[in-house]
Amino acid sequence: MRLLVTDLDNTLYDWVTPFARSLRAMVGELAALLGVDEDPLYSELRAVHRRHHNSEHPFAIFELPTVRRAFPGATPEALLHALARPLAAFDAARATWLRLYEGVDETLGALRAQGHLIVGHTESIGPTARRRLRVLGIEQHFAGIYCLESALGPHPSPTWQDKGGVPVHVVPRDERKPNPALLRDICASELARPEEAIYVGDSLTRDIWMARRAGVCAVWARYGRSYTEEDWDTVVRVSHWTPDDIRREARLRVNAVGVAPDHAIDGFGELLGIEPTVAARPVRRRVRRAAVGEG
Numbered sequence: 487m488r489l490l491v492t493d494l495d496n497t498l499y500d501w502v503t504p505f506a507r508s509l510r511a512m513v514g515e516l517a518a519l520l521g522v523d524e525d526p527l528y529s530e531l532r533a534v535h536r537r538h539h540n541s542e543h544p545f546a547i548f549e550l551p552t553v554r555r556a557f558p559g560a561t562p563e564a565l566l567h568a569l570a571r572p573l574a575a576f577d578a579a580r581a582t583w584l585r586l587y588e589g590v591d592e593t594l595g596a597l598r599a600q601g602h603l604i605v606g607h608t609e610s611i612g613p614t615a616r617r618r619l620r621v622l623g624i625e626q627h628f629a630g631i632y633c634l635e636s637a638l639g640p641h642p643s644p645t646w647q648d649k650g651g652v653p654v655h656v657v658p659r660d661e662r663k664p665n666p667a668l669l670r671d672i673c674a675s676e677l678a679r680p681e682e683a684i685y686v687g688d689s690l691t692r693d694i695w696m697a698r699r700a701g702v703c704a705v706w707a708r709y710g711r712s713y714t715e716e717d718w719d720t721v722v723r724v725s726h727w728t729p730d731d732i733r734r735e736a737r738l739r740v741n742a743v744g745v746a747p748d749h750a751i752d753g754f755g756e757l758l759g760i761e762p763t764v765a766a767r768p769v770r771r772r773v774r775r776a777a778v779g780e781g
C-alpha cells in the first residue's frame with residue numbers, strides 16, 4: 487500500500503454517540519436556564535443546521551430564536567458568557583464520550599512508520615474535522631484531510647480558533663461522497679495509483695460503493711454502527727437533511743444494493759494485514775477533474 491484514505495466519523499471514532507449525548511446535555515441545560523420546553527429547541531436546532539447545510543454547525547445554539555428572544559441584541563461574546571452552562575454541558579459530555587476506537591492511534595502510527603501515506607476524507611467541515619483529530623491526538627498521522635466546504639465566520643470562543651495544522655483540502659458540496667472521480671483525484675493528488683491505495687470507511691452506500699467504483703481497494707469498517715437507536719434518533723432529530731437529501735440517500739441505497747467490500751474488518755488494527763487488492767477491474771469511466779484546493 488502506498489496510500490491509505492480513511493473516512494473519519496465512525497471509522498476512527500464513534501461520532502454519533504458523543505454528538506447525540508452532548509446535544510441532549512446542552513439542550514437540557516438550555517431548557518432549564520431559559521425555563522422553556524426542550525422540544526422546540528430541537529426543532530430550532532434543526533432549522534439552524536439546515537440553513538448551514540451542516541448538522542454540526544459550531545455554536546448553532548447562538549442562532550436559536552428562543553435564545554435570541556431571551557438575549558436580544560447580545561453579541562457572540564455575551565452569549566458565550568450567558569450560555570456558559572449549556573455549552574459546558576456539551577463539552578463535558580463530548581469529553582466523556584468521544585473516544586478513538588481500539589487500536590486506531592497505534593495502527594495509524596505503525597502504518598506511517600512503514601512509510602504509508604495517510605489522508606482523511608470526511609463529510610465534516612475542515613475546522614471541525616481538524617479540531618477533532620487534534621483532540622483525539624491523531625492529527626500528526628495525517629498528510630492531509632479532504633473536508634466539505636463551509637462558510638464559517640470568526641469564532642467567538644478563543645479556545646475554538648483554528649490554529650492551522652494538518653492541511654485541509656476543501657471539497658465543494660457537489661463533489662461530496664460518494665464520488666469515485668473525487669477519490670481518484672485524491673489518489674492522483676497524493677501521487678498514488680488507485681490500485682496502490684486502500685479506502686476504509688463504515689458506510690457501504692458512500693465509502694465502499696465509491697471506492698469500488700474508483701478501483702480502490704475497499705475496506706469496510708463494519709464495527710462503525712455500534713451506537714444506540716436513541717443516539718441515532720437524536721442525530722436525525724437535529725439533522726440538516728432536507729427532503730432532497732433524504733431522496734438522495736434513498737437513491738444511494740438503491741445504487742449500493744449488492745455492493746461488497748474487498749475486505750471487511752472488525753477492528754481498525756486489522757488494516758495492518760491488508761494489501762490493496764480489488765475484486766474486479768472497474769469499468770473505465772471518464773474522470774472529471776474535481777476542484778480540490780487548499781483550504
Ligand SMILES: [Mg+2]
Binds near residue numbers: 493494
Ligand atoms: Mg463514516
